Amino acid sequence: MFSWTGFPVAFSGIEGQLGTFSSLTGPVLVDGGFSVPILAWTCNPKRESPAAAMLTAIGIIFLAAALAPTLNRLFPSFAHWLLALAPAGGFVWFAGQLATVVGGQPVAESWKWVPALGVELAFRLDGLSLLFALLITGIGTLIVLYSGGYLRGHRHEGRFMLFIMAFMGAMLGLVLADDIISLFVFWELTSVTSFLLIGFNHADARSRRSALQALLVTGGGGMALLTGLILLGTAGGAGSLSAIAAKGVDLTGHGLYLPILILLLLAAFTKSAQVPFHFWLPNAMDAPTPVSAYLHSATMVKAGIYLLARLSPMLGGTDIWFWTLTGFGALTAFWGGAMALRATDLKKILAYTTLMALGTLTMLVGLGTDYAIRGFAAFLLAHSLYKGALFMGAGSVDHGSGTREVRELSGLFRAMPLTGVFIALAALSMSGLPPFLGFIGKELIYEGLLTADRPVLPVLVVSILANATMLGAAGLVFVKPFLGAPSKAAAHAHEGGLTLWLGPALLASLGLLLGLYPSILDGLLGQVAASVRGEPLAVELHLWHGLTPALGLSAITVALGIGFYLALRPLTAGLAGLQRFTRFDADKGWDHILNGLDALARAVTGQLQGGVMTRYMAIIFTAMLLLLGATLWFRQALVLPAVDLHGQWVGLLLGIMMLVGTAGAMRARSRLGIITALSVNGLSVAMFFITYGAPDVGITQLMVETLTAIILVLVLAHLPALPKGPDRKPQAAFLHGILALGLGGVVTAILLAIIALPLPMTLSQFFGDTSYLEAYGRNVVNVILVDFRGFDTLGEITVVASAGLGVLALLKARYAKPKAKPQPGPQTGEVA
Amino acid sequence: METIMAFAVGGMVAGAVYLFLSRQLLRVLFGVILLSNAVNVAILLVGRLTPGQAPLIGQGQEVLGQGLANPLPQALILTAIVIGFGLLSFVLALVYRGYQELGTLDSSQMRTAEPEDAV
Structure with a gap:
């Protein structure tokens, strides 16, 4: 099903058209383009293996x-x-x-x-x-x-x-x-x-x-x-x-x-x-x-x-690599093994033994000696095989008897013989007993530890204990549920269908077969070891290594393991104390972390988003002030202007009038007073434009100013008067005043900094030079608006039209109102 | 000259910010007007000020003469004034409609979307 001989022919046309494909190892997408590679694959005829096979498999x-x-x-x-x-x-x-x-x-x-x-x-x-x-x-x-x-x-x-x-x-x-x-x-x-x-x-x-x-x-x-x-x-x-x-x-x-x-x-x-x-x-x-x-x-x-x-x-190879991996690995292995003995749920037992295996593998990578790496390769395979089988078997037990609780299970073998046999095979491999693959893995683990180039005696001890617990755990998953007199749950248990025992059967049998004929694996595991080592490393697996120290350690492990299983009851009582210190604490600590994070988020949100608009504005303005101010300061852009008021009385007068209008808008209490003050400001601005060579702008400003005043007066007639008295507390007024002056100061500083720089005239020069010759207009400002930057003006008109539509919608549209008009005040918020 | 106007703009911005920070939406609205004016003045200012001379190409001339006002900021301001006016109309309508619906012009009492007890 993985033959691709048709593809080069099918895609040769594309290849020819784009012309860049054939010289490279794979199909190449046009630079910068994101395309789905699968649509563009082709095969490289020079290579034995079809070039897209792995991508296709995935x-x-x-x-x-x-x-x-x-x-x-x-x-x-x-x-x-x-x-x-x-x-x-x-x-x-x-x-x-x-x-x-x-x-x-x-x-x-x-x-x-x-x-x-x-x-x-x-x-x-x-x-x-x-x-x-x-x-x-x-x-x-x-x-x-x-x-x-x-x-x-x-x-x-x-x-x-x-x-x-x-x-x-x-x-x-x-x-x-x-x-x-x-x-x-x-x-x-x-x-x-x-x-x-x-x-x-x-x-x-x-x-x-x-x-x-x-x-x-x-x-x-x-x-x-x-x-x-x-x-x-x-x-x-x-x-x-x-x-x-x-x-x-x-x-x-x-x-x-x-x-x-x-x-x-x-x-x-x-x-x-x-x-x-x-x-x-x-x-x-x-x-x-x-x-x-x-x-x-x-x-x-x-x-x-x-x-x-x-x-x-x-x-790899450094001290920190070695000690971190072996240390945490051994700790995890020991921890997993110990907890496995204490658990009573079949799946939890297996989960903890998985921790043990993961810790051991980490430790082996950390050790990094030839034997450790060989052990890594063999144990990785052995564990996957037996653990897959055991989990599926545990699932079948659950499926057939309705429970995974080992305390409620015994004598299942009669009802579920097939599952029992396969669990037994896998459990023996997990125990590290000959002639299973798990045994070979365990021997190599010990060899790895014995050949380590650093003092690893504590790790060795912990590893022996961890491996011994595997034997105890194996007893828990096979001996306890399957042997002995049938329990109540076992009485009505039944074997599952073909699909339920096929997996455990194949995996468990493989664990036995590969244990008996381990040399089949030499080639593959040798390459695994080479990948981990970074250079070739031969692997020769044998079931029987001779009377080695590792074998002695294995014997100790088996004896310890059997002891663990027999002394399970006192052991679990002791482990209960240990457990209280760790997994549950880690689990609880996890909850604490999450709750703390929630509380922090709530506190921050409560501060930043209090639902009061003035506070939002204050936050935005403060951020603006800090960012602009910091930029000015660190770029050293602050300029002290030379103030020369000689002959500047027109500008001075206009500036003063603008500020008078501003102050009036802030001070005035009545709405009409404010509108008047704003008009003073707006008209001074118009005068300013006219004075400094911008009559078009001045006229527009005048018109808009007039319109604004009229509309404001008309609308304000329908709105209540401003409340008497100051609209904020003295403290707030003080802080707001500082913020306002600060931002005003920053804007002034920026303008002064800009003025101190030379003005690039490229664009203005261009418009001045081409306005008449190319666009046939003598008013350069007009030509810019309607010709050079015509699209900008179109955009501007669109904005105004949208604003007009928005106003229309706000004023004319009728919403489905709730029956009772919401009361003004804080209790308005009954919103679903 | 530019220096004086830089200070005037700063003062207008300060006034606008102070109005923005009010709970009374009408004052916020006035702040919008003031800020628009301040920005327009600032735009002309950074293009430098030339007393009296509008950027027009005289009869018989083909290019803009020297010493005239910079045309580019003026074009930008014209656009800005019109858009500022559109914005103002929209905000005004929003305030008006808000008053009709909620019966208040005090932003601290407009808490339908973020009720006090939700925080």
């Missing part, structure tokens, strides 16, 4: 998302099978790239997206991306099928499919993206779709809270990501990750290293729920189970891990 998944609601309405019984074809097709294509990528040859494709900013839509498939892409499309296929069974008959099944397919496309884009802006866009898309999925049961207030919490935490990280990536691009001197790596700028010695590291770690830690941002992940379990299985264990939460791994060759 595009098809998004397309399937868009079609999901319709398909679901048309074929409610098998729409999920149709939809699953999209990720399945992608999986097949990615699997087909295995040979190329394992051969050490990454596949790349790119389109210009915003050429002016150097932004590309660029994809690159190397070992790390390929492993993620296979997990996303492979587990994605199973999840889509599983969702079909899990949500059968749900009113919003189509909507759910839309969200989860859209997430899948975004996640695939994220792990394939090479360009930093593309990476950011897909990253944010996963946050948004995750929000929609967690809040899928939007009628439930808790779901809404969890969804918002996840969005704000990961979205905040997204902002850090954007800033960090842009800084990274600036420091690295390129716009794509591979180009930055290829340039080989020493980023760890760069001045921007610390800001870049902090921002990108913030992004990764929020996305991958590392302590102290861990609290959103257990809450995200309010989402339907397929979402938990897919987003919050196998894929999205690993986006942060992916980012760390991707950046490790560029930013």
